[in-house]
Amino acid sequence: MARRPATSPRKNASQERSRATVDALLAATARVLVRDGYDHASTNKIAEAAGVSIGSLYQYFPSKEALVAAVIERHIGEMMDVVRTSLVRVAALPLREAARELVRVMIEAHRIEPKLHRVLVEQIPRVGNMEHVERVDEEATALVRAYLEARRDEIGVEDLDMAAFLAVSSVEAMTHAAVLRRPALLSEPRFVDEVAALVVRYLEGDAATSGARPAMLAAE
Amino acid sequence: MARRPATSPRKNASQERSRATVDALLAATARVLVRDGYDHASTNKIAEAAGVSIGSLYQYFPSKEALVAAVIERHIGEMMDVVRTSLVRVAALPLREAARELVRVMIEAHRIEPKLHRVLVEQIPRVGNMEHVERVDEEATALVRAYLEARRDEIGVEDLDMAAFLAVSSVEAMTHAAVLRRPALLSEPRFVDEVAALVVRYLEGDAATSGARPAMLAAE
Amino acid sequence: MARRPATSPRKNASQERSRATVDALLAATARVLVRDGYDHASTNKIAEAAGVSIGSLYQYFPSKEALVAAVIERHIGEMMDVVRTSLVRVAALPLREAARELVRVMIEAHRIEPKLHRVLVEQIPRVGNMEHVERVDEEATALVRAYLEARRDEIGVEDLDMAAFLAVSSVEAMTHAAVLRRPALLSEPRFVDEVAALVVRYLEGDAATSGARPAMLAAE
Amino acid sequence: MARRPATSPRKNASQERSRATVDALLAATARVLVRDGYDHASTNKIAEAAGVSIGSLYQYFPSKEALVAAVIERHIGEMMDVVRTSLVRVAALPLREAARELVRVMIEAHRIEPKLHRVLVEQIPRVGNMEHVERVDEEATALVRAYLEARRDEIGVEDLDMAAFLAVSSVEAMTHAAVLRRPALLSEPRFVDEVAALVVRYLEGDAATSGARPAMLAAE
DNA sequence: GATGAATGAGTCTTCATTCAT
DNA sequence: GATGAATGAAGACTCATTCAT
Numbered sequence: 001m002a003r004r005p006a007t008s009p010r011k012n013a014s015q016e017r018s019r020a021t022v023d024a025l026l027a028a029t030a031r032v033l034v035r036d037g038y039d040h041a042s043t044n045k046i047a048e049a050a051g052v053s054i055g056s057l058y059q060y061f062p063s064k065e066a067l068v069a070a071v072i073e074r075h076i077g078e079m080m081d082v083v084r085t086s087l088v089r090v091a092a093l094p095l096r097e098a099a100r101e102l103v104r105v106m107i108e109a110h111r112i113e114p115k116l117h118r119v120l121v122e123q124i125p126r127v128g129n130m131e132h133v134e135r136v137d138e139e140a141t142a143l144v145r146a147y148l149e150a151r152r153d154e155i156g157v158e159d160l161d162m163a164a165f166l167a168v169s170s171v172e173a174m175t176h177a178a179v180l181r182r183p184a185l186l187s188e189p190r191f192v193d194e195v196a197a198l199v200v201r202y203l204e205g206d207a208a209t210s211g212a213r214p215a216m217l218a219a220e
Numbered sequence: 221m222a223r224r225p226a227t228s229p230r231k232n233a234s235q236e237r238s239r240a241t242v243d244a245l246l247a248a249t250a251r252v253l254v255r256d257g258y259d260h261a262s263t264n265k266i267a268e269a270a271g272v273s274i275g276s277l278y279q280y281f282p283s284k285e286a287l288v289a290a291v292i293e294r295h296i297g298e299m300m301d302v303v304r305t306s307l308v309r310v311a312a313l314p315l316r317e318a319a320r321e322l323v324r325v326m327i328e329a330h331r332i333e334p335k336l337h338r339v340l341v342e343q344i345p346r347v348g349n350m351e352h353v354e355r356v357d358e359e360a361t362a363l364v365r366a367y368l369e370a371r372r373d374e375i376g377v378e379d380l381d382m383a384a385f386l387a388v389s390s391v392e393a394m395t396h397a398a399v400l401r402r403p404a405l406l407s408e409p410r411f412v413d414e415v416a417a418l419v420v421r422y423l424e425g426d427a428a429t430s431g432a433r434p435a436m437l438a439a440e
Numbered sequence: 441m442a443r444r445p446a447t448s449p450r451k452n453a454s455q456e457r458s459r460a461t462v463d464a465l466l467a468a469t470a471r472v473l474v475r476d477g478y479d480h481a482s483t484n485k486i487a488e489a490a491g492v493s494i495g496s497l498y499q500y501f502p503s504k505e506a507l508v509a510a511v512i513e514r515h516i517g518e519m520m521d522v523v524r525t526s527l528v529r530v531a532a533l534p535l536r537e538a539a540r541e542l543v544r545v546m547i548e549a550h551r552i553e554p555k556l557h558r559v560l561v562e563q564i565p566r567v568g569n570m571e572h573v574e575r576v577d578e579e580a581t582a583l584v585r586a587y588l589e590a591r592r593d594e595i596g597v598e599d600l601d602m603a604a605f606l607a608v609s610s611v612e613a614m615t616h617a618a619v620l621r622r623p624a625l626l627s628e629p630r631f632v633d634e635v636a637a638l639v640v641r642y643l644e645g646d647a648a649t650s651g652a653r654p655a656m657l658a659a660e
Numbered sequence: 661m662a663r664r665p666a667t668s669p670r671k672n673a674s675q676e677r678s679r680a681t682v683d684a685l686l687a688a689t690a691r692v693l694v695r696d697g698y699d700h701a702s703t704n705k706i707a708e709a710a711g712v713s714i715g716s717l718y719q720y721f722p723s724k725e726a727l728v729a730a731v732i733e734r735h736i737g738e739m740m741d742v743v744r745t746s747l748v749r750v751a752a753l754p755l756r757e758a759a760r761e762l763v764r765v766m767i768e769a770h771r772i773e774p775k776l777h778r779v780l781v782e783q784i785p786r787v788g789n790m791e792h793v794e795r796v797d798e799e800a801t802a803l804v805r806a807y808l809e810a811r812r813d814e815i816g817v818e819d820l821d822m823a824a825f826l827a828v829s830s831v832e833a834m835t836h837a838a839v840l841r842r843p844a845l846l847s848e849p850r851f852v853d854e855v856a857a858l859v860v861r862y863l864e865g866d867a868a869t870s871g872a873r874p875a876m877l878a879a880e
Numbered sequence: 881g882a883t884g885a886a887t888g889a890g891t892c893t894t895c896a897t898t899c900a901t
Numbered sequence: 902g903a904t905g906a907a908t909g910a911a912g913a914c915t916c917a918t919t920c921a922t
Contacts, residue, residue: 017885017922042912053887058914122342134401162414165402166394170418173393174386181354182385194382198390201421238902262895273904274897284896457901457906482891493908498893562782574841602854605842606834610858613833614826621794622825634822638830641861674881702916713883714918724917 022060024050029071034115038068038123072120075113076136082109083136087143095154095203098147100196106175107186114179121176141168148203156205167199174198242280244270249291254335258343263287292340295333296356302329303356307363315374315423318367320416326395327406334399341396361388368423376425387419394418462500464490469511474555478508478563512560515553516576522549523576527583535594535643538587540636546615547626554619561616581608588643596645607639614638682720684710689731694775698783703727732780735773736796742769747803755814755863758807760856766835767846774839781836801828808863816865827859834858 028050032041043064047054061067086105090098110117145164148155157163174195178185185191248270252261263284267274281287306325310318330337365384368375377383394415398405405411468490472481483504487497501507526545530538550557585604588595597603614635618625625631688710692701703724707714721727746765750758770777805824808815817823834855838845845851 021885043914044912054914055887055916056885059885062914064913137397137401157414159410159414162410165397166414166418169394169397170390173397174389177357177385177389177393181357190379190382194377194379194386197425198386198418198422201425202418205417205421263897264895267905275899275904276902278897279902461906483893484891494893495895495908496906499906502893504892577837577841597854599850599854602850605837606854606858609834609837610830613837614829617797617825617829617833621797630819630822634817634819634826637865638826638858638862641865642858645857645861678881703918704916707884714885715883715920716881718918719881 018060021050021052021056024052025057025060025067026071026074028052029067030075030113030116033068033071033119033123037119041068043067068123071116075116075120078112079109079117080136080139082112083140084143087140087147091147091150095151096196096200098151099200099203100192102144103171103175103192103196103199106171107178107192110175110179110186118179137168137172140172141165144168155203157203163203167203171195171199238280241270241272241276244272245277245280245287246291246294248272249287250295250333250336253288253291253339253343254333258288258339288343291336292344295336295340298332299329300356300359302332303360304363307360307367311367311370315371316416316420318371319420319423320412322364323391323395323412323416323419326391327398327412330395330399330406338399357388357392360392361385364388375423377423383423387423390422391415391419458500461490461492461496464492465497465500465507466511466514468492469507470515470553470556473508473511473559473563477559481508483507508563511556515556515560518552519549519557520576520579522552523580524583527580527587531587531590535591536636536640538591539640539643540632542584543611543615543632543636543639546611547618547632550615550619550626558619577608577612580612581605584608595643597643603643607643611635611639678720681710681712681716684712685717685720685727686731686734688712689727690735690773690776693728693731693779693783694773698728698779728783731776732784735776735780738772739769740796740799742772743800744803747800747807751807751810755811756856756860758811759860759863760852762804763831763835763852763856763859766831767838767852770835770839770846778839797828797832800832801825804828815863817863823863827863830862831855831859 025046028046029041032046032049036045041064043057044054046067047057050057057067061070083105086101090101093101141164144167145160148160148164152160155163178191245266248266249261252266252269256265263277264274266287267277270277277287281290302325306321310321313321361384364387365380368380368383368387372380375383398411465486468486469481472486472489476485481504483497484494486507487494490497497507501510523545526541530541533541581604584607585600588600588603592600595603618631685706688706689701692706692709696705703717704714706727707717710717717727721730743765746761750761753761801824804827805820808820808824808827812820815823838851
């Protein structure tokens with residue numbers, strides 16, 4: 001047990017060195033991706049930007065794709081953390097408040113390295129596991145669906161799968177569209193209000209626009 | 221004008237030949253893009269697929285980008301034609317019917333060469349001028365805004381810019397999400413119903429979720 | 441028929457240009473192979489030695505291996521021509537004369553670019569189709585077998601397959617060994633005599649050393 | 661000497677450990693060479709296969725070549741041991757029996773790690789000093805020549821250098837050809853018979869094919 | 881002596897583009 | 902205008918070897 005306490009730090013030193021190299025590479029990849037775009041982000045440039053030799057890059061990442069995939073994974077992880085945390089926090093709130101919070105968080109999540117986010121969203125399909133982003137959407141959809149189920153009585157849409165899918169898609173998309181086309185909107189509270197209103201009205205439903213539920217139920 | 225009637229056809233022949241070459245190139249580009257993806261679609265391959273020499277390709281298109289840009293332009297043009305035509309046709313209809321029609325058309329528009337569409341959407345950002353697509357969205361937004369203005373009294377949202385922006389973004393996005401994540405939905409009429417419902421409920425507004433308009437007006 | 445006589449030369453010019461490039465590449469490959477050995481013969485070096493761009497090299501040969509394979513093919517073709525021609529010429533001669541001639545030709549065949557030959561023999565296993573050289577041996581074996589069959593009555597070995605195999609292998613090997621270890625021998629007529637003697641004695645056979653044939657037959 | 665009896669085992673332990681590391685490296689090299697071929701056998705792979713760090717590998721072998729050379733040396737040593745032992749054992753036997761035994765041993769020698777043998781034979785020229793192999797042949801030739809000299813009266817070939825050279829070359833080559841082209845033959849006793857017959861007939865000589873000796877002598 | 885992270889020269893290969901014919 | 906051979910910059914990736922710990 002007490003036999004080799006001295007080697008442990010040495011091992012750690014080594015591990016830390018590796019860790020530092022990997023971190024430098026991921027950071028450099030993100031930077032180069034933002035600066036040059038995927039197509040012009042060569043492994044040599046990335047290695048140089050990381051202050052690391054090209055050989056070291058390949059010691060840790062078997063290909064350019066793997067490198068980008070790792071950056072994506074990390075970025076998505078960060079976004080999902082934000083979303084997951086928020087959805088948990090929101091679970092007990094009534095629809096209207098929950099919706100506002102969700103939209104707010106969605107926008108907030110898009111504030112994490114927005115330039116990197118944009119590049120990744122645009123280039124992701126090319127990286128083998130293009131399901132990355134879709135996976136986020138699917139997970140978010142599942143979480144929302146669970147929430148809707150718990151609040152079944154407040155929901156005026158019959159098909160909860162559909163409801164969750166459309167809610168997530170549209171919030172995601174409106175946020176995205178705002179990021180791309182109306183960046184100014186992101187800082188206006190009105191924007192949150194409107195997007196939340198859109199979702200809430202849809203989810204609450206009403207007898208007139210949704211033929212899915214019998215009138216008497218919708219009217220109750 | 222009457223001077224060389226014999227050359228005119230020849231000139232036409234030449235013009236037609238050029239036109240044919242250009243068409244062949246665009247078609248070949250689309251085909252290769254779908255088959256090989258943007259990264260593996262080389263100009264040499266495209267020229268070969270078009271049955272045209274690489275030299276001729278560069279006679280008509282100064283660069284690979286120009287070629288892809290032309291394909292994008294054409295594809296977007298086709299989609300916009302569909303959308304524009306539909307919005308005109310819809311102009312006189314009441315909100316609920318107009319919305320249904322618009323959604324239907326949006327989905328239909330995504331049925332034009334869906335594989336090419338997907339590749340283009342994925343790669344457009346890399347070709348540089350993705351303003352093309354944004355232009356489409358902006359034009360669509362403007363058209364919708366005009367419609368909303370004409371039907372001002374049916375609309376429960378204060379800010380028509382916002383209303384048009386969110387309506388277009390969300391319909392566009394839900395369609396898109398369905399194309400990517402739930403292709404099966406595209407054939408289900410329910411899908412059109414739901415998306416239309418989402419938009420209509422938002423645009424009609426209601427006293428409870430939108431503080432912008434007095435309750436009685438919203439209820440009318 | 442007489443329609444486009446003018447284009448023919450142009451096409452030829454183009455074809456000849458290609459042909460010249462290919463020839464230059466093959467010659468350069470042989471030269472570099474001899475000078476640097478397979479491992480240090482890079483495609484860039486070869487292209488440079490051929491006075492051709494690296495791009496052109498890959499226009500005609502999809503890989504380094506293909507290039508080397510072509511050189512091998514060509515070299516083997518030349519050797520086989522010599523051998524085949526000789527074997528045909530020899531077909532009508534009695535064993536002893538035929539053997540002498542065959543040995544002489546074998547040695548002669550090894551005088552075609554001997555340095556290249558050495559490199560190729562040594563490196564060939566690495567080039568996908570390593571059967572190249574073996575194919576030569578197999579063809580030679582088949583030709584010799586046919587000869588032996590025709591001269592069945594002069595042959596004292598029961599199994600003609602075995603006889604042909606051993607005859608070809610040993611002549612080939614002795615020649616090869618001489619090339620590598622006793623180059624001086626190649627110019628001595630004695631060498632031809634001895635090698636021929638070795639083969640002849642074996643093929644003629646004798647009652648004492650070969651148990652394969654009954655004594656009376658061997659004695660006839 | 662008696663001073664530190666305790667360190668002696670430690671030193672031995674150290675020496676043994678070195679020895680073990682070297683052995684592990686040689687064994688790993690052989691294994692990787694067989695598994696991956698020379699080109700894909702990297703020093704890193706070998707170190708890993710040996711369960712040794714790459715640093716340690718370079719402690720014992722200054723270069724990849726040195727490593728492979730050591731493997732060759734060892735393999736050739738093993739083969740030579742077999743051959744040497746056999747030739748000694750055979751020294752007192754008459755030609756026919758000696759020849760059979762020699763051929764048998766030659767084939768047996770090729771059964772020592774045949775896959776490694778093949779890789780080495782193919783790659784040795786590239787490792788630079790192929791003198792190793794030539795040395796083997798030269799030593800074998802010298803031993804055979806000594807034998808022939810001792811049995812001068814049984815030999816019908818004038819030039820013993822030539823006789824030894826051709827005998828060794830051809831037996832070596834036929835064995836080799838069989839390994840490469842007719843592996844099945846190696847297990848057939850007939851093969852040994854025939855190869856031995858070939859050598860014996862040559863060495864015994866005869867009046868008709870070798871003008872060197874008078875007919876009556878050859879006939880005795 | 882051992883370790884293994886780091887190095888970087890050098891390899892093969894692709895592809896947009898040019899230009900002589 | 903058409904052709905297609907030629908170009909070469911640039912990219913991804915390997916691996917023998919070094920050296921700080």
